[in-house]
Amino acid sequence: MNGVHVIDHPLIQHKLTIIRDRSTGPKEFRELLDEVALLMAYEVTRDLPLEQVEIETPIARTTGWTISGKKVGVVPILRAGLGMVGGILRLIPTAKVGHIGVYRDPETLEPVEYYCKLPTDVAERDLIVVDPMLATGGSAAAAIRFIKERGGTSIRLMALIAAPEGIERVRGHHPDVPIFVAAVDERLNEHAYIVPGLGDAGDRLFGTR
Ligand SMILES: O=P(O)(O)OC[C@H]1O[C@H](OP(=O)(O)OP(=O)(O)O)[C@H](O)[C@@H]1O
Numbered sequence: 001m002n003g004v005h006v007i008d009h010p011l012i013q014h015k016l017t018i019i020r021d022r023s024t025g026p027k028e029f030r031e032l033l034d035e036v037a038l039l040m041a042y043e044v045t046r047d048l049p050l051e052q053v054e055i056e057t058p059i060a061r062t063t064g065w066t067i068s069g070k071k072v073g074v075v076p077i078l079r080a081g082l083g084m085v086g087g088i089l090r091l092i093p094t095a096k097v098g099h100i101g102v103y104r105d106p107e108t109l110e111p112v113e114y115y116c117k118l119p120t121d122v123a124e125r126d127l128i129v130v131d132p133m134l135a136t137g138g139s140a141a142a143a144i145r146f147i148k149e150r151g152g153t154s155i156r157l158m159a160l161i162a163a164p165e166g167i168e169r170v171r172g173h174h175p176d177v178p179i180f181v182a183a184v185d186e187r188l189n190e191h192a193y194i195v196p197g198l199g200d201a202g203d204r205l206f207g208t209r
């Protein structure tokens with residue numbers, strides 16, 4: 001699908017299977033989500049622009065490459081998106097972190113917004129919105145809308161598991177935003193949970209079920 005990237009590296013698929021398993025507890029769930037986020041970030045940032053710099057090694061003068069232009073911002077959708085921040089920051093320690101609080105109303109399934117704090121220079125950053133689950137797509141589409149309303153223009157979405165419905169909704173509202181996922185699952189069930197999915201990501205991450 002146009003603008004949708006499935007990152008199916010064997011290490012990611014292996015870890016994702018353990019994450020999905022209902023017998024995996026919060027400690028292992030947290031550790032694996034953190035590791036997968038790091039591995040995915042490697043691909044999500046593949047096209048960041050570079051510029052040449054001159055340096056001196058202990059042996060000789062040479063030219064090398066550094067990431068140029070815009071700086072990176074990571075924007076987790078609370079709560080479950082928090083579980084993907086640490087892994088990305090280990091790769092990109094200079095990234096700033098914005099937070100968007102959105103939960104899905106269990107009755108209407110529509111996103112309810114309760115918090116938004118973004119870096120002041122959001123307009124100048126390459127932004128990665130992170131959330132493990134892209135189900136109906138309501139939460140991600142709303143989060144991306146907040147960012148655009150505050151001036152963000154360069155936005156990509158990184159999710160662990162997506163349902164086809166969620167991909168379609170986000171692509172429909174935000175065709176400029178590329179989506180990176182580790183897996184596209186079959187469908188949503190009658191409660192709009194992803195099948196087979198992994199259950200409720202926030203509850204599994206924080207042990208609140
Ligand atoms: O694509 P959608 O249909 O909007 O569903 C996905 C959202 O649901 C989950 O959050 P939840 O509402 O459970 O909030 P939580 O992270 O605080 O548990 C998940 O982390 C996404 O943000």
Ligand SMILES: O=c1cc[nH]c(=O)[nH]1
Pocket residue numbers: 133135192193194195197198199200201202
């Ligand atoms: O499957 C789903 C759908 C929404 N939110 C979750 O945490 N899991």
Ligand SMILES: [Mg+2]
Pocket residue numbers: 200201202203
């Ligand atoms: Mg939840």
